[in-house]
Amino acid sequence: MRRLWNRYLAPAQFRGLAARIVMVVAVLAAVALTRPALADTAGNxxxxxxxxxxxxxxxxxxxxxxxxxxxxxxxxxxxxxxxxxxxxxxxxxxxxxxxxxxxxxxxxxxxxxxxxxxxxxxxxxxxPTQLNAWHLEDSEPLTHFDQLEGKTVIVIGGYTYGGLLTWLENSDRIRLTEAPNTRAALEMLKLKRGDYVLDYRETVGDMLTRPSDSKIRGSEVRSxxxxxxxxxxxxxxxxxxxxxxxxxxxxxxxxxxxxxxxxxxxxxxxxxxxxxx
Missing domain, CATH: 3.40.190.10 (Periplasmic binding protein-like II)
Incomplete structure (x- = not known):
């Protein structure tokens, strides 16, 4: 019986094992060949x-x-x-x-x-870009930052103003109110829900198209x-x-x-x- 096992069954077992080994080696070789290409794609x-x-x-x-x-x-x-x-x-x-x-x-x-x-x-x-304090024509332009004391400043949601927002939030002399976007901020300004809007010249300039926008003015704060x-x-x-x-x-x-x-x-x-x- 042992002779029959060794003669007929064992070679078949080894042949299956050998086939599996060859398959694993082929897969590992394929991975090794494709890995640099994948790395190059990620690095690119x-x-x-x-x-x-x-x-x-x-x-x-x-x-x-x-x-x-x-x-x-x-x-x-x-x-x-x-x-x-x-x-x-x-x-x-x-x-x-x-x-x-x-x-x-x-x-x-x-x-x-x-x-x-x-x-x-x-x-x-x-x-270059320019941060302005936007105000109505019948309000005084901003010529000194201290003029914001006691005023309500409209800020745009999501803007940090280069970190200035944190300073404004910590100030007990300036009131802040937030608008979801620039157009909403300008409309709030026209309704006198704030004294100034902090926003950038490039953003606001493209939006001053409505007749009622003609009364809005800008004072430079920082470039x-x-x-x-x-x-x-x-x-x-x-x-x-x-x-x-x-x-x-x-x-x-x-x-x-x-x-x-x-x-x-x-x-x-x-x-x-x-x-x-």
């Missing part, structure tokens, strides 16, 4: 946060990233040889994701105090610059900054992107909180 993606800040960046009615800064960012990323992956977030979440490295880059504004030690800013900037903000939690932050800046310059040289703007000392209204300049 750049995760880009964007938020609601029209006309620079926003989510359109189809749920897609839109705006001139989004379009330029996509073009720059592709010119650098990467694949752009946009992630729509409220700005507070953008800051959190930059700190954790969940996203690689954010096309935003320079000089955000709460991100000072968490990001690298691009060397290039694309456009800032755009920048690409790279997460220092990502090990490739410095490499991405250099490669994307170089890609932007190539696009400029071909006339496919707006020219490089020189950083200059921005305007800050007298009395503006020192910690947020």
């Amino acid at each position: 993606k750049v995760r880009i946060a964007y938020t609601e800040f029209p006309p620079a960046e926003y989510q359109n009615e189809q749920g897609e990233p839109a705006g001139f800064f989004v379009d330029l960012t996509r073009k720059v990323v592709e010119e650098a040889g990467y694949q752009a992956e946009f992630i729509y977030l409220p700005v507070s979440r953008v800051y959190l994701y930059l700190k954790s490295g969940t996203v690689d880059v954010f096309p935003g504004l320079s000089g955000v105090p709460v991100l000072k030690y968490d990001i690298l800013e691009s060397w290039a900037n694309v456009y 800032r610059y755009s920048a690409w903000l790279y997460s220092l939690a990502s090990p490739r932050a410095a490499v991405l900054r250099e490669e994307l800046d170089d890609a932007y310059l190539r696009l400029v040289s071909r006339g496919e992107a707006p020219p490089v703007r020189a950083f200059e000392a921005g305007f800050v209204i007298p009395g503006f909180p020192q910690a947020h300049r």
Whole structure:
């Protein structure tokens, strides 16, 4: 019986075992061959946060990233040889994701105090932006930040104003009321539910189209610059900054992107909180 087992059954068992071993080896070899390709695909993606800040960046009615800064960012990323992956977030979440490295880059504004030690800013900037205090024509323009004391200031939901919102919330001399968006804030101003609206010139300028908007005026509070903000939690932050800046310059040289703007000392209204300049 043992001879029959050894002669007929054992070889069949070994043949099955050998076949399984060959199959496992083939699968492992296939995984080994595809792993570099998968790694290359993952490494080729750049995760880009964007938020609601029209006309620079926003989510359109189809749920897609839109705006001139989004379009330029996509073009720059592709010119650098990467694949752009946009992630729509409220700005507070953008800051959190930059700190954790969940996203690689954010096309935003320079000089955000709460991100000072968490990001690298691009060397290039694309456009300046201006924070205004919007008021009715029969109200006095803002020439000193202290004029906000005792006033009601309308702020836009989701905006941090580069950290200034926290200062305003902690002030016992300024009343805040929140509007869900810019249009709602302007209508609240016209109904005198607030004395000033804090919002950016680029955003409000495109909306002053209604006849009743003609009585709205703006006083400059602070000027800032755009920048690409790279997460220092990502090990490739410095490499991405250099490669994307170089890609932007190539696009400029071909006339496919707006020219490089020189950083200059921005305007800050007298009395503006020192910690947020």
